Amino acid sequence: MNKDMFKNNKNFSKVSNIIESLTINPSPDSVAVLEEIGTNSSIDEVREMTSRALVKRNEHDSLNVVISNRGKGINDMSTIVAMSTINELLSLENKEEAMKVLESTISSEGFDEEVKENARSVKALMALS
């Protein structure tokens, strides 16, 4: 199913609207719902939208999901999802929280080296932007 078919799909529009609503929902539980359902979806487009929504929330917990978790956000196996998440991070007006999460991920001993390397690269990009 290509993007044009997605745009015309009623269920895709519904999923998109739900993700958008969770982006602006003030409840901190929204991050848990996005992480549990959105980031684990088999559909790349849904994972992409979910990662962008988590970055837009610009909260410690939401940014931690897309930066520090293996296979999610910037560490997603899909290049489109990873690059889209990085692009959203670079587009943030206030990058303070994102930089804190990146530094924490890089300096932490509990993460994989691959996750740390990705965090280091994104931090370098954000410092230049």
Added chain:
Amino acid sequence: MSAIEKINQLSHRIFNTSVTEQNVARTSNPFAASNFQKNILTEDVFESSKKKEENKISFTGNLTAHSKRVYSTFVGSINDFGSRFYEGIQSLVSLGNKMKEGIVNTWNKIHELGQKEVSLEGAKDILSRDISSFFVNGREREISKMSKMDPISEIKPMFSEALSALEADMVMVA
């Protein structure tokens, strides 16, 4: 007639010019007064200036009825020609005015059509904007409504259901 009488007559002719004054006055011939032995030249051998004047076309004198008719016809034709010429000019002027009006009307029509095109384009833009904004507002209203719901108890089931339906659609397409 004796010689004396002849001399008297000659002298009378020479010195008494009253007899020939009238002839002199009538003619422009400077030699008209001259005569030889009573042979007064009654006919002017030179072209008379008076006759010249008389020969000139005059509308007041010495015109026959036929000539008058001819002249009047000629003058009438001139007058007719003038009126016809005037009418021709008038028709040309009116034609020019009509052409000018036609061009102006055409220009106005084109301008009106152009304005109609612009107004139609504007109407299209407004119409399309209203329709699209209606759907966008509908989507925004739905998102705003869901953003006020509880994520765990309300949104999560909806999210799971919609995602399952989408995945089912993808399987059907594949």
